[in-house]
Amino acid sequence: MGSPRIIMKLIVAGIHDEPGDVRVIELKHQRKPLLPTFEPGSHVDVHLPDGKVRQYSLCGDPEDLSRYTIAVKRESSGRGGSAWIYDQVTPGAELPVSAPRNHFPLKESGGPVLLLAGGIGITPILAMARVLCRQGKPFELHYFARSRSLAPLLRTLEESIGAKSLRLHFDDQVDTLQDIEGLLSTRPSGAQLYYCGPLGFMAAVARVSEHWPDGTVHFEAFQPPVQDDTAPEPFTIVLRNGTVVPVPADRSALSAIRAAGVLLMASCENGVCGTCECGYLEGQPIHRDAVLSNDARSHRFIPCVSRATGVLKLDL
Template identity: 85%
Template sequence: MGSPRIIMKLIVAGVHVEPGDVRVIELKHHRRPLLPAFEPGSHVDVHLPIGKVRQYSLCGDPEDLSRYTIAVKRENGGRGGSAWIHDQLTPGAELPVTAPRNHFPLKESDGPVLLLAGGIGITPIFAMARALWRQGKPFELHYFARSRSLAPLLGALEKTISSENLRLHLDDQVETRQDLEELLSTRPSGAQLYYCGPPGFMAAVALASEDWPDGTVNFEAFQPLVQDDTPPEPFMIVLRNGAVVSVPADKSALSAIRAAGVLLMASCENGVCGTCECGYLEGQPIHRDAVLPSNARSHRFIPCVSRATGVLKLDL
């Protein structure tokens, strides 16, 4: 069963504009000098006054706990959260924000680290690059954008890490372009890959890295990667106490579980944040999320978007 997450009331200490129609928001606690610690790759849930909850990666310095820094790109075709932040959020406003959690952690590794970011996907990658630079570990950050004028956080990034560790790939500069398939065709010994960006970029990196060994490719997505056009079919869920829950074709497993009286926390309800993650004991799930690593799909389940064939026994 899900448990409530700590929610803090934070004050917007600053807002500034970045290239690519991005707003950088600094959040502080109005009483406490230090916020809960976070690791590179962590995100927070931001509860907006319009009743929406959005997940944003922490792109600030994990060693500076006086503030949390998030970067929000305006998505005109989105669900309204980013537009409200861009149009309405001002310094001094108060926002409920959850304590950080991390589905995209840096792993302990002796080999080099390859960081790939596409546009606003630089947000979790920036924190990783900062940590690796500080630790003196070998890494390369490849930043893909249409142009310098559309690359958020690039100025801060260039001031933080060495130019020897940063590779820019700009569509408007032929000399900087590099094909992803060429870049990822050879894996350096012991290398780990981390990547984040918009759906097209994510799909291209996934394809280019499909021959890398299991456990060496790590990613965070802002949207589910798999667009399954197969019409949903009804299925059954069995809980630990033996209760049987019917999931109609037009309802999510999450909504059916909640209707059966099980308290299961959720946030994005889009398969990218992992808040509603639970275990499964038997059955054949149809994974439609963008958060579970491949080695977790044999026993973990994201009920807000994923479904199943026949009967699925959950560890709830």
């Protein structure tokens, strides 16, 4: 069972707009001068009035704990959370926000670091670049966008890390275009890769980095990968105590587990935040999340979206 997360009532201390229908929101505590610490790659849950919970990467400086900074891209075709925040939240408003959580940590590495961001995917990457720059560690950040005029947080990025480690790639500027396959075809000795962006960008980077060794490629997705049209099949979950939990074709494993009396924490219920992550001991899972690494998929499971074939024994 996951442990409850601390929820803080934070005040919107400032708002400004960025290119690409992105709104940057600064959050402060009403009484405390400092917020809980966070590492680059961390996100927070923002709880909306209708009960929805949305995750946003912290794109501010991890050394400045006087505020949390999130960037919200208005997605008119999304699930409604970003549109509500973009349209309704004003300075002085109160938002329930969780303590930070990190499924996309910047790992210790003796070799160079390669950071790739597509559009709004710059949000967790920006915090990483700030830390690497401060530590004096070798890295390159490749930022891909349709144009300079649509690239959110570009000015902040240029001011934070400068031109030495920054490579900008805009679709409308031929001289800046970069072939991702060529970029990742050869892995520098000891290099680690981190990437984040929209679905097409994520799929392209995943495909051309398949030859990188396990444990050297890290990512964060804002949406789960597109699934095939195969109809879900029923399967069975077995808990540690032997309880058998049938999962019908039209029900998620998470809802079936909860109905069996297991109080498993969840947040996005969309396979991107990892809050409901648990272990599995036996069986053949069908992974449909956008959280777990290839290594983790050998023993971890995201029940809000993933399924299984036959019987799956969970470590619950």
